[in-house]
Amino acid sequence: MTTLHQSVKQTEQHGPATGLTRWLYTTNHKDIGTLYLWFSFIMFLTGGCMALMIRAELFQPGLQLIDPEFFNQMTTMHGLIMVFGAVMPAFVGLANWMVPMMVGAPDMALPRMNNWSFWILPFAFGLMLSTLFMEGGAPNFGWTFYAPLSTTYAPPSVTFFIFAVHMMGISSIMGAINIIATILNLRAPGMTMMKLPLFVWTWLITAFLLIAVMPVLAGVVTMMLMDIHFGTSFFNAAGGGDPVLFQHVFWFFGHPEVYIMILPAFGIVSEIIPTFARKRLFGYASMVYATASIAFLSFIVWAHHMFTVGLPLAGELFFMFATMLIAVPTGVKVFNWVATMFHGSLTFETPMLFALAFVVLFTIGGFSGLMLAIAPADFQYHDTYFVVAHFHYVLVPGAIFAIMAGAYYWLPKWTGHYYNERLGRWHFWLSFIGVNITFFPMHFIGLAGMPRRIPDYALQFADFNMVASIGAFIFGFSQLLFLYIVIATIRGGEKAGDKVWEQPTGLEWTLPSPAPYHTFAEPPEVK
Amino acid sequence: MSTANYYVPAQSRWPIFASLALFMLALGAGTLINGLRTDSGGVGLVILLSGALLMGLILVGWFGNVIKESRTGLYSEQMDRSFRWGMMWFIFSEVMFFAAFFGTLFYVRTLAVPWLGGEGEKGVSNMLWQGFQAQWPLMTTPDMEQFPGPQAIIEPWHLPLLNTVLLISSSFTVTIAHHALKADRRPRVVLWLAATIGLGAAFLLFQVMEYIEAYQEMGLTLHAGIYGATFFVLTGFHGLHVTLGTLMLSIIWLRVLKGHFEPDNHFGFEAVAWYWHFVDVVWIGLFLFVYIL
Amino acid sequence: MRVSALPLLLAVAGGVPAARADWSLNMTPGVTEISQAVFDLHMTIFWICVAIGVVVFGVMLWSIFHHRKSKGAQAKHFHENTLVEIIWTVIPFVILIGMAVPATATLIKMYDKSEADLDIQVTGYQWKWRYQYLGEDIDFFSNLSTPREQISNDSEKGENYLLEVDNPLVIPADKKVRFLITSNDVIHSWWVPAFAVKKDAVPGFINEAWTRVPKPGIYRGQCAELCGVDHGFMPVVVEVKPQAEYEQWLADVRAAKAEQAAAAQQEISFDELMAQGEQVYNRACAACHQVTGEGLPNVFPALKGSAMVLQDMAGHIDIVLNGKSGTAMQAFRDQLSAVELAAVITYERNAWGNDTGEMVSPAEISQRTAASATE
């Protein structure tokens, strides 16, 4: 327990600064983690409000509330904000908080750069959101910004969008470098790679993905910039280029990106399920290998988003087979989680509820992903609400639920207080029901033939759209409950002990709750 | 040098201001570029330059901090390793940035242009561009009115070959300098570093000459269809990296003159050397795929 | 209570195929051999996924019910077993191969573009389709025909709301029709669910697709790639006719075309031009330049008060006929008849307070189009 003692002493000597400068100038991984998490939540509400506008317009056929131009801007911004503003920063925030504590490090490897990674984000999103007020309107070409709609035919604000993406890229790359360096270099003595908690493992691999693909995104938006302003013809057949080239480069980034949004979620769930099953994670090593396999495969499946662009047959087949293969390692993960629960001693606190819902609903999303991977069938699914249903299942009850689960799981460690369990369960059930009412019907309207990204639709899609819209409002407003619970927990509540839960494993539970400002001044010894 | 503790810096105001500077760069560049068409980019230029200035000051200050901390022995070996990992992964990210452009080159050469010319599985596309023939380098574009192809292209065995020699030699000179530093033979370090910088500068000079020739005499421009586009994006970003590398070498050189670095502790030097080798390797790729093949 | 939603969910999922025939719940089986094959593939994978889901969620639910602490369950301490890991790697792999085989077969069939009886070039425009029958002199545009009042909720929505067009594509039944799909501006995607044909229309490139429809009828689809403001308003309608009716239709179209050419030679009054011009404008131009002629700032220029419209007659005619390449302003010379062109230009020069009093006659337009065609 010497570590504990020293950490506490450290806090006394060297606590947080006070006032605004604490947050502006901080080099502390916990402060930065907190900043990331709050930023992410604000973005989640912002992107969520946009989703609600979309759903409100789609409540009934006909144009009611917003005109089609603004609708497209909402769709685009919603996608971009949720992906780059809500999910990614939330995971980085969790990594900031937990990775040093889990590997037994004093802080992140490069603390100043860590702060920089964060503070770029508000500026980047400020720039991106400001396009909403520009003449000609905000980007309106979807979060996938296919050329030439996003180049020749784009509103002038696209230039700012491009620079905002560059900024986000810089932020993500630096954040990822920091996480990799921390994991590889700052592990406590005895913390071998194969002892790393799974959250750390999944983040290590995620960080690798980030560093590999964010520069590619930077490259593709740079080519867009040049096509728009400097007369090049990358995406223009008249000069020998190809609009489809844009899609290849984009999805070379974009597909790994979707795994960037799910691997840390796998990590979180792999922490939570063993704790509440009171049983060690089943198949630790295979979990690690499965994660690595998913990451590897993610680089060679990108064109499954492009089955209808007219790929040569051989390409079509290759990408179909490679994509289907991802089901194997993902399946291993799902089976391992189930096997961990099997013959455990289960309890169902809020984090566990979210984790269980994750396993089921993510798997449903995975199944629809597998259906999309079947190229001939994708000719029918592509760009319909079936795809929208697929990715919301993996993203909302997938990524977002995992983030919620993680937040509930570690909140007592962060604040020193338990959250209100009863309200937590309310939040869970409202979210669970809301999410399914919102996104399940989208499978039906998609199969029935409703294209995505449309502000108005044919009459046969009316009923389920209405249901989905109602669900969206239920789900959306339940998140305000989450906000309340978190604030209440920060302000007070039942005191949490070091271990917080009955039998959690990991170094973070050897620290007091709330965790001291400086974590492991003296590295702990791991047996 | 202390090895006991991992140094966690106290609060720092550099990052937030660096974010602000980056924001100004982005906002300024955006306003400037958007204003190009309407000649109203002036404000943009002001913001851009202020951003650049601010960023410059911050980098000087920030690196100054790091150098001071390093020289007062605050950094442990472990810290040194963090820097190494950081630099390695940064270079990896740069590799991927170039990979996007190399990928583009391969795609247009092996797929897009042949399809437009009527070859391969999507050869029907040629219906839209009757008379267009696939060739590489692409001298005649599908739509010569919109994208007039180049009249000539850069001959690889003149300037580019010279540049290849220059850049490869510079990788050797920087290595010699590194060995000299390890042997603590300062004057040699100064000399060979200077040689490296000279070679880098010469490379850049020739590159500029090449661009001028391309623009003025060959009609090889950004506007010259996909050949010009890939040519300039690849060589241009490479050139930018050489510029940055030369700048960093110069700073290292100044630091050597000021007596910085120790034979067994000189990560700043090594990082720049790595970067320089990376730039070199990219050039070899360029020479091969852009100029020769 | 805690898990009651799960079986419910599964029941809903299971409900999908129960409504097999109901087009509003499941994928359409369509009317072609290919679309049937795709549908079968879809159902096969779906059922496999359901089966796997039942097993996986079954074990999970079982654990949730029986291995809960409140029931006194004690955790067992196994946490590794190489054999089961191998089993549950291999079994999914085998299942996947089982899926891949029929999928590959279907895909190969879809890619067999050989020996078509009829070639039609399909070109996407912001926001309409153009159909050119290669080898026949038939070439027309297909616009959404749902009235604006229905979209703005000012009148009752019709049965085929948003899925109806002025000129549907007409193809003969039981013939292999090959589509050469391309675009004039941004990427669109030509989709008819009943044929299981969805192919992107990429500017500068041509994608091929084909269908053979045994059953005459009207089949509806939509553009399936975000292509700008009115992406939601560019339906595809295909009328499949028996061979004889198809030939009759060909003859009718040719006759109508001749009639139009004749009309272009006739005098037409200013008021008539204005009246027709307003219609054409609202149909073909208002999507961008807005009904008020005010455009959208920085995206679509205002025509109201535009210098070109007020002063530069030649420029005005030129941009409408030939468009401006690299912008959304497309060439309308092939989309509209000479009368319509004359009407819309006249209208623009006199509507919304653009009171130039000038008019353009159809004959003038024909002259110009003829002149530039011989260039």
Ligand code: HEA
């Ligand atoms: C977190 C994000 C995430 C995740 C994890 C996934 C996971 C998967 N996705 Fe998804 N996807 C998206 C986010 C994600 N996707 C997004 C955002 C889009 C749309 C982008 C856009 O166009 O805007 C998209 C679109 C998309 C498409 C393109 C559709 C189209 O536009 O036409 C395809 C096609 O193949 C696809 C496939 C898959 C597959 C095969 C998986 C697999 O990883 C799933 C694997 C999991 C399982 C299969 C379940 C568990 C496994 C078992 C229980 C084992 C046994 C199972 C079997 C043998 C079947 N996805």
Ligand code: HEA
């Ligand atoms: C992680 C990513 C993520 C998340 C979490 C979500 C969350 C949601 N998404 Fe989104 N979505 C995407 C990623 C995501 N989405 C992407 C990538 C696209 C594709 C974009 C494209 O096509 O380009 C998309 C597209 C998309 C569409 C299709 C649009 C179209 O094709 O035109 C729809 C339609 O229903 C939709 C709905 C929703 C809903 C209802 C939610 C709900 O979960 C949202 C929940 C709501 C809230 C969280 C709001 C909470 C706020 C309040 C209650 C108000 C309080 C306010 C204050 C305090 C200020 N999304």
Ligand code: CUA
């Ligand atoms: Cu055309 Cu969407």
Ligand SMILES: [Cu+2]
């Ligand atoms: Cu994907």
